[in-house]
Amino acid sequence: MRILHTSDWHLGRSFHREGMLGHQAAYVDHLLAVVEEEHVDLVVVAGDVYDRALPHVDAVRLADEALARLAGSRAKVVLTSGNHDSAQRLGFSSRLIDAAGVHIRTDAAGVGTPILLEDDHGTVAVYGLPYLDPDAVREPWGLPVRSHEAALTAAMGRVRADLATRAGARSVVLAHAFVAGAPDQVRPSDSERDISVGGVSLVPTSVFDGVDYAALGHLHGRHTLTESVRYSGSPLAYSFSEATQVKGSWLVDLGAHGLDSATFVEAPVPRPLARLRGTLEELLADPRHTVHERSWVQATLTDAVRPLQAMDRLRRRFPHTLVLGFEPVGARPVGVPAARVSGRSDHAIALEFVEQLRGAPATEAESALLLTAVDACCEDPDVDVLLSGTVDG
Template sequence: MRLLHTSDWHLGRSFHREGMLTHQAAWVDHLLEVVEAERVDVVLVSGDVYDRALPQVDAVRLADETLARLAASRARVVLTSGNHDSAQRLGFGSRLADAAGVHLRTRASEVGTPILLEDEHGTVAVHGLPYLDPEATRVEWSLATRSHEAALGEALRRVRADLASRPGARSVVLAHAFVAGSGDDVRPSDSERDISVGGVSIVPTSHFAGLDYVALGHLHGRHVLDERVRYSGSPLAYSFSEAGHTKGSWLVDLGAPREGGAPLSAELVASPVPRRLARLRGSLEELLTDPRHADAEDAWVQAVLTDVDRPVGAMERLRRRFPHALVLSFEHTAPAVGGLPARPAAGRSDLDVVEEFVSAMRGSAPTAEERALLSQAVDACCEDPDADPAPAGAGVGAP
């Protein structure tokens, strides 16, 4: 059986205020092309179909078109909800969708009930686990503790109880969680929402031992935790921290059942890249003139300027060369406040103290115009020596 594992579509998301819906629609076209060209039997979508629980109308329209096209394709679909989705909204009409071969699994009450598929080697039991909120799951399942590990542990207990009743069936599990083993170098991206409970979010990879294939969602980077336990990552980049990612989906071939697990092979099908990401650092003059940055001129750009003095109109000037520059920041080169030289303030004016602070933090003295502004600020903050003294006993609210 041939599986296509994808996740974290985040339909409706923007990239630093740049709309992504057109790029997401182009990726859906790519997805359908892969299904037909690679003769995919099952498309697995491991959560975060939408970017928000109440998605915009255009995102809902694109999701509807996508699922309709997949229903008309050669593939079956198993889709679960993620932590960005509203389980109720995404799961609406799931019983009707089942009849079309699109299986939406968004409710904890359905955990342990698989979608049963057949190929020439027999049965494949696909268990779609939605994102399991630790508190809601603790209440619904009467768990002793509130944690991601407890929720997934109980879900997998139910999965294994079902599989025990199906000897010879191969197992595929979809889960949306932060999963890692002790030796895994798994790092979240800036575009992922924190799901930690009490500072803990990681579920050990060992929880999935013995399953034929585990299709994970939530992390936006592609990770292979084990030959059989993988993250597909998001199909498009959603933050500059993903600049080095190769986005795509896993094309997985699941062979005949055998002791120790069905034979499995997986290869990455790379996604089309709508626009490259570039992270640049240097002085404004360097970025505007250095020929090494020529390949970033058509990219979405995040720039960090190292100029000692902040250039005037930096973003406007940057966009003359990099019209798709989106993020601009300035490298902080000032000393920490605790590291400033301690000079006694006695005998010096307030303005002298403030000027020294500005000079130390910025690395240069205030200009004449800045000094005049600082003088006004100091005068406004200082006690007025000409003010009439308050009458004895006067306080807040006194006439």
């Protein structure tokens, strides 16, 4: 059986206020092409189909189109809910949709009930584990502690109990959690929502021992934790911390005795990401940055003094600059300056604030603008009390 493992679509998500629905639609086109070209039998989507519990109508429309196209393809589909999804909304009409070969699993109570598929070597039992909130399952499942490890261990106990009744069946499990053999084995990205409970979110890979393949979701970078336990990562980059990640999905072959191979299939990159650092003039003049002129750019300027109109000037060369930061070389980190206010004018305090924060005094034009702003905010001592609304009539 040939399986395509994907996760964390986050349909409807924006990237620093830039809409990504068109890029997500391009990924769906790529996914369908891989299904046909690689003769995929099963597509598994390990959670976070949407970016929010109440997705925008355009995101729902794209999800509907994606699932309809997959239902009409050669592949079966098993899809689970993630921590960003509303399990009830995503799972609506799932029992009816099963008949189309699209199996949506969002109910924790059904974790021990597999979707049974057949290939030349017999039965493959596919267990779709939705995101398991420890607070939601602790009481009904009688968990000894409140943790992700306890919740997934209990779920896998139900999986193993069912699998023990299916002699010779191979197994695939979908799960949405922070799984690692050691705390430093994987590095989360900035776009992943924290799911820790009591400061603990890590689940050991040993929870999935004995499973032929564990298709994981939640982390946005691809990771091979063991040969049979893998993250596909998100199909698109959702933060600049993912700029160096290669996005895509795992093409997994199950043979007669379990996992035969897993090959990573790269996804298209509609717009690459770049993190640039240097003085403004260096970034504007360096020919090495020509390759980034169509990229989404995060720029960090190292000028000793903040350049004027830095964003406007950067966007003339890099039109898709989204984030601009300042880290002057050799400057000590500063917070909000603490100015001496006693006996000084508001204008003088504002000028000192600008100089301390920027590293250079305000220009004459800026000083005049600040004076106008300060005067506009000050109480007018000549206001007529009778016109201020304090006297009736």
